[in-house]
Amino acid sequence: MGCFLRRLQLLSTCMAFSLGASVGTWRGAIGNWSMFIWCFCFAVTLVILVVELCELQDHFPFWDNFLITYNCYSALLCFSASIVYPTSYLQFLPDSSYRGHAIAATAFSCIASVAYAMEVAGTRTQAGRTTGHMATVPGLLKALQTVVACVIFLFISSPYVYQQQPALVWCVAVYSVCFLLSSVVILLNLGKCDNRLPIPFPRFLVGQTLLSVLLYTSAVVLWPLYQFHEKLGGQPQRPRNVSCSDRLTYLVCIWDQRLAVTILTAINLLIYVTDLVISARLDFVRGQEHGHSQP
Known part of the structure; x- marks a missing residue:
């Protein structure tokens, strides 16, 4: 389940970033904020996936604490982008393919926030695992x-x-x-x-x-x-x-x-x-x- 959620996080943040880039989202402060969140979450999630596939997490003593902290922040940040981006940027776009791309970027951002939140919830309910303070x-x-x-x-x-x-x-x-x-x-x-x-x-x-x-x-x-x-x-x-x-x-x-x-x-x-x-x-x-x- 964790591996599936990790891949879903990668896919949704990558799609949100790509669709946002296709409509020139980086030209405003609000767009910059959303693009940074999607790009940052994609990059860090990719690193986490590589570390877990190579089974290198035992070399990092605070791995579990870092993981729950990162997932909490990613869920909240993607959720904030899902609200700020459409209310401050999407509503001004004319009806065109650009608007469709921006709506899809918002949808993938929502999917990413749900995927990160599901991993946080799964960590809290998983028996025998230390959840850490952030959970x-x-x-x-x-x-x-x-x-x-x-x-x-x-x-x-x-x-x-x-x-x-x-x-x-x-x-x-x-x-x-x-x-x-x-x-x-x-x-x-x-x-x-x-x-x-x-x-x-x-x-x-x-x-x-x-x-x-x-x-x-x-x-x-x-x-x-x-x-x-x-x-x-x-x-x-x-x-x-x-x-x-x-x-x-x-x-x-x-x-x-x-x-x-x-x-x-x-x-x-x-x-x-x-x-x-x-x-x-x-x-x-x-x-x-x-x-x-x-x-």
Whole structure:
């Protein structure tokens, strides 16, 4: 089953990349993001398949942990490309063979995300196999936080989106700091270094998540306030100029980018809140078990 899924991942990412290249997807930032995801997943999956066929995985001590982490990220990244690509690029294509190729690329991207997710689910249910932290709910939430942050960075790649107000620069700093903190947690688990911290790792996890929740709460208030409130220099209505017309420009309208970041900020805040609740509960349960184990 794993070998079948690996080949399905290769086929679907290769087809998505090839079909996207046939319509010139790389000419815009959104297209670049999708093309990078499909190409990266295809290349790494090919390397993994070669390693497994040659039975070289025993030479890598963290192979299982790396594999589950990669599959989690590939599922989330392909899923993000399956949403961002059609909503920001496909809808502007005229009815032609190009549009058909773009629709097929989106479909293969969806197939790839399902194939990676099925492998993650299979790893979690496989008896006698160590799944690793990334296969747990807290690990999946950490991966989801970083993927959503990457999509936010994609939409704020243009400085015109945030440079006009210091409050918006603060929001960009919030996205960056929280992304780095979540990445550190993932790297600590991937390298099995979570027991080397001066404080217990579950307590560190709760503190990191709580800080991220507070920072994202400020961003979820300040970003839409300074982007869409007219008295604070925002633009409440979508403009009707050439840059936001309904035609293929390979560039996403600035107002649409601001709206997308607003929605993604709220989504990531909900993910962090869910992570905080789960992490605090697990820390409390471990504390209770430790207290009962003491004489």
